[in-house]
Amino acid sequence: MIDTVQHAIDDTDHPQPYAELGLKLDEYERIRAILGRRPTSSELAMYSVMWSEHCSYKSSKVHLRQFGEKAPKTDALLVGIGENAGVVDIGDGWAVTFKVESHNHPSYVEPYQGAATGVGGIVRDIISMGARPLAVMDPLRFGPLDAPDTKRVLPGIVAGVGGYGNCLGLPNIGGEVVFDDTYLGNPLVNALCVGSMRHEDIHLASAKGVGNLVVLYGARTGGDGIGGVSVLASETFDADGPAKRPSVQVGDPFMEKLLIEATLEVLHAGLVEGIQDLGGAGISCATSELASNGEGGMHVWLDRVLLRDETLSPEEILMSESQERMCAIVTPENLDAFLQMCRKWDVEAVVIGEVNDSGRLTVDWHGERIVDVPPRTVAHEGPVYERPYHRPSWQDALQADTPDSLPRPADGEQLRATLLNMVGAPNLASKSWVTSQYDRYVLGNTVLAQPEDSGMVRVDEETGRGIAISTDCNGRFAKLDPYAGAQLALAESYRNVVAGGAIPLAVTNCLNFGSPEDPEVMWQFAEATRGLADGCLQLGIPVTGGNVSFYNQTGDTAILPTPVVGVLGVIDDVDRRTPMAWGPDGELIYLLGDSRDEFAGSEWAHHVHGHLGGLPPQVDLERERLLGEILVAGSRDGMLTAAHDVSDGGVAQTLVEMALKSGVGARCWVPDGVEPFVFLFGESAGRAVVVVPRSEELRFTEMCAARQLPAHRIGVVDSGLGADAGYDAGEQVLQFSDQFTVTLAELRQAHEATLPAVLQT
Amino acid sequence: MARVIVDVMLKPEILDPQGRAVQGALGRLGLDGVKDVRQGKQFIVDIDGDLEGDRLALMEKLAGELLSNPVIEDFTMRVEA
């Protein structure tokens, strides 16, 4: 029985399963008030998915507004928040769009497909702006490395990210792999995509032009993922969707590759008036958003949708989250050309609707009207909540529990043992077990990729203009102080971008938190958002887009507040990038910035003592900005051979990573006035290690002095230390004067063995 | 000595891109009227002794949890002596 509009008018008291679909009673009442009758079952399906937390941002909206309100003035922003992804001007007529999104819950249920479709979804967001995708990144978070469920989830997620991205032909240029107890029942899979286009190719999701046609193209619509993203992402796991349909989407990267090529061809041929990807909430979302952004009216013949499963009901077709589909608005004159380009790429396409000026979104099913709604009420005027929030009762006690009394290594021997232990800690160990499953070479424009600070790709092969991106977040810092923690995430990401020599331009974010219905979690969210917005204003780089993922918790225990921040930078010639590996003998190693006794939330406190408490490292965004200017100038003027930011694991980790990447040893020392342990393992922000050729030393140090950035000479690259230290002459060692010596071979073994030891089967 | 044969197929409602690719190829190569193709896996497990009682139950459990992924796949298992 089809529930028609007429039926809804006639039988207006018919009880409806709004609660099972995740709507609250007052939300249901509001739908009735909007329509002046009860919704049909198809309308209820549309409203319920579109008003879900995942699609409507109902709990986060009031906080996210700050990103617009506090946005710094910049000419770089071509398209701001609100579109599928923001667009940034990088010069020479090039524009870049980038965005990060979460696929946490689906990846827990089915790791491979969940992660794969996460990549697929974010890539479609980027192509729907008219951009050609350039690269992907994958910030990932798991429970403890040795937990059995991590061994179930991690290999599948990594294979899924790789399986999809590799098959699409997009290089993976970076990401994160972080382990913490709180992610055990709730791993985080965030996926980022970046794309480029010429300014004139920017496209927006709107249905303009009465009489224009709505074309659905790509994969056929099936029953997979019905209630998937929405049910899974909005409510906790025990509320599963309609029983007869699986709530897992399966990705087809091959189809997506064809979809990319077909889409770019029709866009460049000027055949498209508006375009929208189909992600969460499928056709409901695409049609209501397109209509709501356009002339405000659209009619859809739902029975024309090509199906994979003929038994699907209209409600299910509206809600289906089948992957690899797109929706385009095409003029009648261009339709044939559009369809022909789709055929060239073996992509099926069909006209499902028409733009009109009715101000309504109407949907027919075999001649009967099943939906008749004002599209804005579906797409943009969903509920908005001012969720209550308050500082957690335990926050003061957490901050009072400082790491100051934790036992510290006392002599050189103990420092050496600590170093070997730390470089093998799951969070600091080499991630190459993961990254070697990702293609970083495809497209031939990857200039920097893992394990560098940022991923950097060439955008213009003629001029060498390129971009760099990094994503970062230390959730422990955010737990200790969400406001500062979000700014520290921003600062780290910023630092990683400037370390490569790129100038930061814009920010994306993926805010992963527990339940917004918990006022203490909501406080974390509010504080982190405020911190990030204030930080972006201070650094002068706008937030161009992002994603919120709530309900990341196991029972009542929320994950660490995890505001993942992605910073995008531009470099006018990638030839001038600064890599992380130091150069030949004799080059000088400098530490820029101040080192303080800051261990709260540090990897040392976490890994060695299992401790979390105190106040996170001091944030000084003016200092970060100055550090950035020095690093960019150093790259531009050829003063630096190498640079590497200091973050998790402190200066020790930074030096070890530089040495291992280059394969050459170094003699280092502790600058005056700092305790060796604090120097090596403290995690003060605003620092980087740089390597300067002797010929540039004076110029570089004078620049730092003039700009008042502390610069300490802490070492010199030296391949000939082996014999002095009692090893074979050729042995490469890292020597800390007066403290200890360690060989690169030992460090490499400790650094590289951790992940394979657990994950290699 | 027993031989266990486990056939694993994607559940009918789950998208099978491999099957679709094969369907397209069969058509292009001149085979008309192909309505549907599904691609699955087959495992042939040779095992010592008789497979009975607990061991049979364990094999069955592993067929459903290790050899197939219950979230997206169905399996059938048969034992040949």
Added chain:
Amino acid sequence: MARVIVDVMLKPEILDPQGRAVQGALGRLGLDGVKDVRQGKQFIVDIDGDLEGDRLALMEKLAGELLSNPVIEDFTMRVEA
């Protein structure tokens, strides 16, 4: 309507790392005495009308050339009406 089932297996002399990995996993999960595991593919082809004469011959040819690679694989095919 006919249903064709094609089973494809690596030839015995070709190394099967997937089968080996499954064998290892079965052992670790407590199933003793697993001597050998081979992992192959199964295709289920649903096809309109009767499959006879030339069409049957074509299906058979494609099973041997498209669905399997004769250099490394063997296949069996059966038709269910």
Added chain:
Amino acid sequence: MRIGVVTFPGTLDDQDAARAVTIAGGEPVALWHGDDDLKGVDAVVLPGGFSYGDYLRCGAISRFAPVMSSLIPAAEGGLPVLGICNGFQVLCESHLLPGALTRNDSLHFICRDQRLRIERTDTMWTGDFTDGQEIVVPLKNGEGCYVADERTLDEIEGEGRVIARYLEVNPNGSRRDIAGISNARGNVVGLMPHPEHAVEALTGPSVDGLGFFTSVLTSLVGTR
């Protein structure tokens, strides 16, 4: 010299192969899978990727594409053809080269900078290398394990048709560390690693890959 670069649905490294041809001094010519016209090119590169999603078996479906119906006889007639990664798989599936490529023994996709030894320099694609030269180029594949029966392996070894071998690490379990082979005539070469990703110092681990593309240009000049 005009070098064709074939695009199948799902081909990924076509633009890289074309770039490599250009840097080597040739002129790349795009060839489309659905078109049996080879446009009079002097040589052809089958680039890497996941043609038809690599569903079924890598290269199995591409082998039947219209472009292959022209390419197979042309290769048998002496046209130089280089198959890289997925292209190598297509050449094996087409029986232009013996053996097959199966799932990596690690069961994982692997991307790494791979050291190789060039074993034979008298093919159309390796003439610019020196005998035994060691090179480093990216390797990235999920199904790169070269297999053939022992008789076939002995035969290609005996005829000196192994053109490159893995050094230091055998990344995928290939029999006898085989990274690339040629046909008897030396015009058709299949290679699992990716020389087209090692043609610019900025983006590759080396520029060692360029040798394959300059070799064919050199040998074509010689035959003219």
